[in-house]
Amino acid sequence: LLSDCCEFRRSAMGVRGLQGFVARVCPDACKTVDLREMAEKHRTDHPDSPPVIVVDAMSCVRRWYTPESWVCGGQWREYLTILEDFINAFMAAGIKLVFYFDGVVEEKKRDEWIKRRMKNTEEIATLFRFIKAHRKQPGREMFVLPSALPTFTRYALKSLGQKTVCTLQEADFEVAAYGLQHNCLGILGQDSDYLIYNTCPYFSIENLNLDRLVTVMYSREVLCRVLGISLTHLPLFACLLGNDIVPESLLEGFWHKCLTTSPRRNNSYNRRTNILLSVANYISKIPCSYSSLKHLEEMLPLGSDKSLLYRGVNSYLLPGQQSPWIPPNVINCQMSSLQQQSALCQDKEIFQVTFFSSPVIQPQLTQPVFIAEVLQPSDHLCSPPLDSFQQVKVRPMLWTTELDTALQVGSHQSRVGRENPIPQPAAHAASAQGAVGFLGCERTLPAQVKLLVQQHCKALLRAALNPFSIQPAFKYLMLCFYFIQKYTWGITLFTYIRNTKVFLAGKPLIFCISALLVGTVHRKRDILVEIVLISSDPVTDCSFHLPSSQVCRYWNSAELAKEQHIHSENYSVFNILSNGEVECSNSLEDDYDTEIPGQALIYRPARQHIYSILLESGKGGAYPLVKEWFVYFGNPLKQPELIQPVQPSVTGGTPNLKTLWLAKGPDVEKQRYSTFLACFHLQDEMEELQALEAPVAGFCCLVAYLMMQVSSLSLEDLNAFLALILCLKGKSAAQLTDLQLAQVDPRAVHLGAVLIRGLTTLLLANSACGSPFRMDDLMPWTVFDGKLFQEKYQQSHRGCSVEELLEGNESLYTPFQNLKSLICKICMAKNRTIQSR
Secondary structure (H helix, E strand, C coil): HHHHCCCCCCCCCCCCCCHHHHHHCCCCHHHEEEHHHHHHHHHHHCCCCCCEEEHHHHHHHHHCCCCCCCCCCCHHHHHHHHHHHHHHHHHHCCEEEEEEEEECHHHHHHHHHHHHHHHHHHHHHHHHHHHHHHCCCCCCHHHCCCCCHHHHHHHHHHHHHEEEEEECCCCHHHHHHHHHCCCCEEEEEECCHHHCCCCEEEEEEECCCCCCCCEECCCCHHHEEEHHHCCCHHCCCCCCCCCCCHHHHHCCHHHHHHHCCCCCCCCCCCHHHHHHHHHHHHHCCCCCCCCHHHHHHHHCCCCCCCCHHHHHHHEEEEECCCCCCCCCCCCCCCHHHHHHHHHHHHCCCEEEEEEEEECCCCCEEEECCECCCCCCCCHHHHHHCCCCCCCEEECCCCCCCCHHHHHHHHHHHHHHHHHHCCCCCCHHHHHHHHHHHHHCEEEEHHHHHHHHHHHHHHHHHHHHHCCCCCCCCCCCCCCCECCCCCCCCCCCCCEEECCCCCCEECCCCCCCCCCCCCCCCCHHHEEEEEECCCCCHEEEEHHCCCHHHEECCCCCEEEHHHHEEEECCCHHHHHHHHHHHEECCCCCCCCCCCCCCCHHHHHHHHHHHHHHHHHHHHHHHCCCCCCCEEECCCCCCCCEECCCCCCCCCCCCCHHHHHHHHHCCHHHHHHHHHHHHHHHCCCCHHHHHHHHHHHHHHHHHHHHHHHHHHHCCCHHHHHHHHHHHHHHHCCCCCHHCCCCCCCCCCHHHHHHHHHHHHHHHHHHHHHHCCCCCCCCCCHHHHHHHEEEEEEEHHHHHHHCCHHHHHCCCHHHHHHHHHHHHHHHHHHHHHHCCCCCC
16 A cells, blocks of 8 residues: 555656756766766765665666566566665675655645556556457556555565665655765666755666666756756746646746747757746746745746745755745755654653543633744754753644745744844743743744634644644744643643753743644643653643543554654554555556456455554544545545444454554464454464464465455465465576466456455554564565466466376375365355355
C-alpha cells in the first residue's frame, strides 16, 4: 500500500519539459562525470566525511528492474541480485548510498494520482489484450512495473544492509534536504525538480553506466546562464511553468503574454521550449522581492488562493535557506522525515489526562502572548540557540492556507515589535521574562489570527487532536503562553520540555506552546489535555488538581509507528494511525475476468480486521472509518471508500497495541501469532501452521485465505500454488533466470498479481500484530517467482502428475500432500469445497 501509490511512476516528476529542454537547448549543462574520481576528490577535500550519494529510489526502480520477464508477477530473486550488484559497484568505489522512498500521497497530488491510475488501467487492459491474442509477453515498450515493486524494493535494500528512508512527505524535498545537510556527493535520480532545489549535484540514473560508474551531472549554473537568470530565480521559474502546487491551467494567459512580448521566441523550437525561454526572460526583468511575487499573484487568475506562488516558491526552500521572494522575517522551517523522527521519538515522561468539568468555569487568562520565532532542533538552527532547552519537540499539525497567511503577518508584526516591545502586565513581568525572553520578543496575538481561530474553531480543534499528522512539524507555529491563575481549559499541548522548570505567574506550571487558540473549547465538557512532567515535579504541582486515578502513562503508538515507518520497519501502519487513509495502486489484473474479484476486494475483509487492531473503538464499540483509495474494476476513484473496521475473532479478545508491540514472553508471542491468524480467519489452525517453516506457514495462510475468499479457484490452482512454494526453495537466481516459458497464460498473470498483493496484506497484518513473522519470511524472493508460477500453473491445468509438478523430487511428495490436506480441511470447515476445473 505504502509506496505502491507511486509504483507506476511518481505522479509528477518535476517541471514538465525541463529535463528535455536541458538536453536539447543546454547541452553544456549536461556534463559527463566519473563518480569514482568525484569520490576520490571528496575524500581528499573532506577526509572525515565519506562520499555519500542520496538516491531517489522511486525514480530509479524502472531502471533497476531489468529481468527479461516482468509480466508474470516478478522475478524477485533475480531482481535482488541486480540490486546487490548495483550496491556493490558503488561500495567498490567507496561510495555510500542512502535510499529515499515516497511514503505518502500528498493531498495536493490526489487528483494527479487518480489521473495516472486511470491511465494505468487503460494500459493494463491493452496489455491483457495482447497476452490473450499472442500468449506471450509484449515488448519493453509496453513495460509495466510488477505489482508492489517499490514496496518490496525498500525491504530488499534494507535486507542488503542499506539505509532506507520512507518519507512523511514527497521524497524529492527530503532527498534534496538530505543531500544539502550531509554534504553529499550528489543526488541520483531522474526528476527535474533537482535542477530547481539549491542542493548538492544532481546525477542522472538514466545515463548511468554501472560498470564504469560514469553518468551525466546536470548543472544548475549553466542552465541559469542559458536562461539569463540566477539560482534564486529557479523556484519562481518552476512555479510559473506549473508544478505540484501551481497548476498549469492557471498559467496559460501568463504564458501567452510572455510569448508575445519575449524577444527570445524561436520558431525552430516547440511551444513548450519557447514558453520556458519566455518565462525566464520575463522574470529576469523583475526585481527579486516579495512585492514582485505579490504583484504576480495579483496578476495571475489564482482564484481565492492568492498564496499559491508564495507556497510554491517556499516549497523549494530547504531547511535554513531563505529567498528574496519570501519576506526576510519569515523563517523557513520545513523538516525532513529524519529530522522529525529525531525530534519526535525521544524517551519522555508523557501523560495523557482526560478530565471532566461539572459547572462550566470560565478560564481567567491574561492576554495571550504571541511569539513569532520557530523552534528547531539544535543541529539545525535558523534562530539563536535556545540555551534553556536541551531539546524542544513540537508535534506536527494540519494547516490551512488562511493560517499560513495570518502567521506570516504575525511573524512580521513580532519582528517589528522587537524594537518596540510592549510592556508586560506588572504581575507577570518577572516570571514571564525567563520563559519568553530567550525565544524572541512578545507580541499580542494579531487580531486576524484571533478571527481565524473563531471562524475555524472546529477545524483547528480536529487538527490539534490529531497530533500525529504527517505534515512537517515546524510550520510558522503560533507559540502561545497562557498565564494561568486558577483553571486551565481547552489547551492542547504540542511541546515536550526536558530538564527545565518554567515558572509562570509565580508557580510551576506546564509550559504551554500550542498551535491552537480556541475561544470556545472551554465550553466542552470532555477535554483531552496532553501534559508533560517538568523535571521531577509531581503532577500535583500542575494547576489541574486531578485525582491520581485520572493520570495514566501515555504510550504513543503513532510515534513508534512513525519511527518504524521512516526506517522501513513496518508496512502502512503509520498511514492508518496518523490519518486513517491508505492507497493501493494498479495491479496486473484482468478486468474482464469476472471469476476473480479485484485484489482490493479479495483482501478487504482481512484489512478490516487489521484496521480494528490498529484503531481503538470509541463509545459503544464503534471504530473510526478508514479511507481507502484502492484501484479495482468498477471503482471510479471519485472519492475514498469508507471502510468499517471489524474486530477479528481472537480467544480472550484482541490484545491492545501496547501488548502486541512491546510486551515480551511466550504468552505474548502466542497472542501475536493467533491475532495474525485471526485476520485471515485461521485462528483455529494455529498449532498446525506453527509447526511449518515460517515462510511456508505464511504462504499457506495466504493460499488458504484465497481459496476461501475466491470460489472460482480450483484444485489445479491449489496444486500450482503449493508446487511453487515447495520447488522454489532449492532454486538459485541463475536457475530461475534460465527458466524458459513456451507461452504466457493471462489467468496466471492475474493470479500472480493477486498473490503478490496478498503478500503486502500479510506484511500489514504482521506489522499490526507485532511481527510474529520475520519480515524476510514474507518477502516475494522467499516465496514467489513469476516464471516458476507460470510453469506450475500451466502444468497443473494440463493435468500433469504430482511427480512432474514437483520435478521428480520425492522429498517433496509428503509435504505437498500434507499442505494440500491442511488447506482443504480449513476450507471444508468454512463450507468451501475445492473442486477441479
